[in-house]
Amino acid sequence: MKFLLTSLVALLLAPVTAALADEFAELTSKCDSCHGPQGVSMHSDMPTIGGQSADYIADSLRNYQVWGRPCIKSAYRHGDTSRPRTDMCKIAGGLSDEDISALADHYSNLPFVAANQEFDSATAAAGALLHEKHCESCHEEGGKTAGRGPVIAGQWVAYMKSALKFVPTGEHLVPPMMEKTVASFSAEDIEALMSFYASQQN
Ligand code: HEC
Numbered sequence: 001m002k003f004l005l006t007s008l009v010a011l012l013l014a015p016v017t018a019a020l021a022d023e024f025a026e027l028t029s030k031c032d033s034c035h036g037p038q039g040v041s042m043h044s045d046m047p048t049i050g051g052q053s054a055d056y057i058a059d060s061l062r063n064y065q066v067w068g069r070p071c072i073k074s075a076y077r078h079g080d081t082s083r084p085r086t087d088m089c090k091i092a093g094g095l096s097d098e099d100i101s102a103l104a105d106h107y108s109n110l111p112f113v114a115a116n117q118e119f120d121s122a123t124a125a126a127g128a129l130l131h132e133k134h135c136e137s138c139h140e141e142g143g144k145t146a147g148r149g150p151v152i153a154g155q156w157v158a159y160m161k162s163a164l165k166f167v168p169t170g171e172h173l174v175p176p177m178m179e180k181t182v183a184s185f186s187a188e189d190i191e192a193l194m195s196f197y198a199s200q201q202n
């Protein structure tokens with residue numbers, strides 16, 4: 001009897017579960033049409049999100065919901081590219097708490113694939129030293145593992161540079177320790193750090 005009831009419930013719920021799965025696939029396909037298949041970006045101004053931590057993805061989406069970070073208008077890169085340009089504040093604004101948890105779960109379980117980008121080996125070595133001293137405490141294992149901060153090793157440099165521009169202006173809130181060091185760095189220091197992150201391609 002118990003078995004019969006469980007099977008009956010499963011049978012009744014199956015179409016609901018399937019419909020929800022379809023809806024979720026449609027949502028991730030929208031994300032992937034900018035961030036790239038499996039959240040791996042092929043465009044230097046678009047961050048890779050596959051393989052970031054669930055906490056970071058969920059926190060970022062909640063920040064965008066309240067305009068807690070700048071939202072750059074962007075064109076779709078894959079699929080129907082004639083869709084009008086949009087931005088993360090608008091996209092996150094349409095997400096429920098359940099969507100956010102499901103998206104964080106989905107993307108954090110995908111591997112982070114480092115971007116294939118050019119870098120200067122000499123400055124990368126200088127960047128490694130700066131990283132160890134000032135950034136490693138939150139961006140662990142040379143930035144390959146999320147700690148208090150996200151994965152930054154192998155992230156697109158053009159995207160990171162544009163994100164860092166909003167740190168000293170207070171438009172993109174980061175921990176005070178990071179804000180202070182980033183603001184005190186010269187353009188050469190930032191270049192060196194970026195070469196180091198770009199050099200991590202395995
Ligand atoms: C129209 C293109 C577009 C679509 C669609 C899109 N994004 Fe984004 N997303 C961006 C851009 C551009 C940025 C970086 C610039 C910014 O912060 O505005 C970004 C940033 C992010 C970040 C922060 C990444 C980081 O390293 O800090 C997350 C997380 C994110 N998006 C998740 C999503 C999810 C989840 C979806 C689907 C629900 C989605 N995005 C849909 C363009 C898009």
Ligand code: HEC
Pocket residue numbers: 047059060069131134135136137138139148149150151152155160163164173174175177178181182193
């Ligand atoms: C005290 C911890 C801490 C330190 C130290 C720190 N960061 Fe961060 N970093 C963070 C956090 C937390 C975020 C995410 C902020 C948010 O919510 O958007 C972040 C975000 C970033 C981002 C944006 C990544 C993205 O995907 O949008 C970059 C780039 C970055 N950090 C580089 C650095 C560099 C370079 C240093 C060393 C000079 C550094 N950080 C030091 C905690 C830290």
